[in-house]
Amino acid sequence: MSDANVNGNPDSTSPAQEPRHLRRALILWGVLSVIGIVLAITLTQFILPVSASDLGSADNFTIVVFTVLSVPVALFVFVFLGYSLFAFRTEGRPTEDGIPLQPRPLLQIGWLGITSVLCLFLVIWGMFAFYQETAAAAPNTLVVQVTGQQWMWTVNYPQYNASSSGAQVIELPVNRPVRFDVTSDDVLHGFAIRALGVRVDANPGEMSSTPLVTPTRIGNYTVVCVELCGLYHSYMWESVNVVSDAQFNAWITSQGGHL
Ligand SMILES: [Cu+2]
Numbered sequence: 001m002s003d004a005n006v007n008g009n010p011d012s013t014s015p016a017q018e019p020r021h022l023r024r025a026l027i028l029w030g031v032l033s034v035i036g037i038v039l040a041i042t043l044t045q046f047i048l049p050v051s052a053s054d055l056g057s058a059d060n061f062t063i064v065v066f067t068v069l070s071v072p073v074a075l076f077v078f079v080f081l082g083y084s085l086f087a088f089r090t091e092g093r094p095t096e097d098g099i100p101l102q103p104r105p106l107l108q109i110g111w112l113g114i115t116s117v118l119c120l121f122l123v124i125w126g127m128f129a130f131y132q133e134t135a136a137a138a139p140n141t142l143v144v145q146v147t148g149q150q151w152m153w154t155v156n157y158p159q160y161n162a163s164s165s166g167a168q169v170i171e172l173p174v175n176r177p178v179r180f181d182v183t184s185d186d187v188l189h190g191f192a193i194r195a196l197g198v199r200v201d202a203n204p205g206e207m208s209s210t211p212l213v214t215p216t217r218i219g220n221y222t223v224v225c226v227e228l229c230g231l232y233h234s235y236m237w238e239s240v241n242v243v244s245d246a247q248f249n250a251w252i253t254s255q256g257g258h259l
Pocket residue numbers: 148149151188189190225226227228229233236
């Protein structure tokens with residue numbers, strides 16, 4: 001017989017004396033998840049870069065939502081792994097096989113259901129955000145033509161016949177939708193203004209456009225190249241100034257543009 005007590009020893013691991021492991025681990029997971037979610041919401045406010053546009057704010061919000069949702073998922077793995085490592089050591093236990101696992105339909109259906117709903121929610125969230133960006137249109141859109149080259153950005157304002165050549169700066173009026181038409185003169189570059197939530201590849205011989213983005217906050221930001229493009233790639237950054245309408249008009253005039 002495979003009874004553990006063939007020698008008459010007291011069976012220290014009989015199911016009756018086992019603590020309720022599942023309940024313990026679930027409580028631990030629940031408590032840590034609440035703490036983790038609070039920490040995730042609080043810390044992301046400090047960690048995330050400042051947002052200066054509608055797209056930038058949407059980016060930051062999406063990151064917070066995804067972080068909050070991933071906290072209980074990650075903790076589920078770590079808590080049950082950690083708990084098992086400590087609670088189910090072989091020390092003092094018989095080494096033969098334990099009780100066979102029984103199917104638990106509720107657990108299986110619940111597991112499938114919750115993970116499916118979570119994944120579907122994130123996919124729909126992403127599709128909705130994508131649709132919102134591509135569907136945007138506005139009559140007073142400012143078009144900014146950007147050309148990447150090793151290792152600088154040249155910016156033109158075709159509506160004003162103005163160019164920032166030599167200025168090494170992108171000037172934008174606050175609260176007016178902008179579209180960047182981006183290309184490259186030589187190799188692949190990546191045009192990215194994190195604060196505005198804008199990022200697009202700069203391909204030679206091809207024009208790529210960003211979705212419409214509306215700067216909402218006056219200030220100084222940075223455009224960087226996010227595609228390794230040669231020796232001085234890391235120096236390929238310039239200032240982005242979001243300014244008032246009056247300041248923007250004055251700047252356009254100073255660059256030889258016509259209002
Ligand atoms: Cu580059």
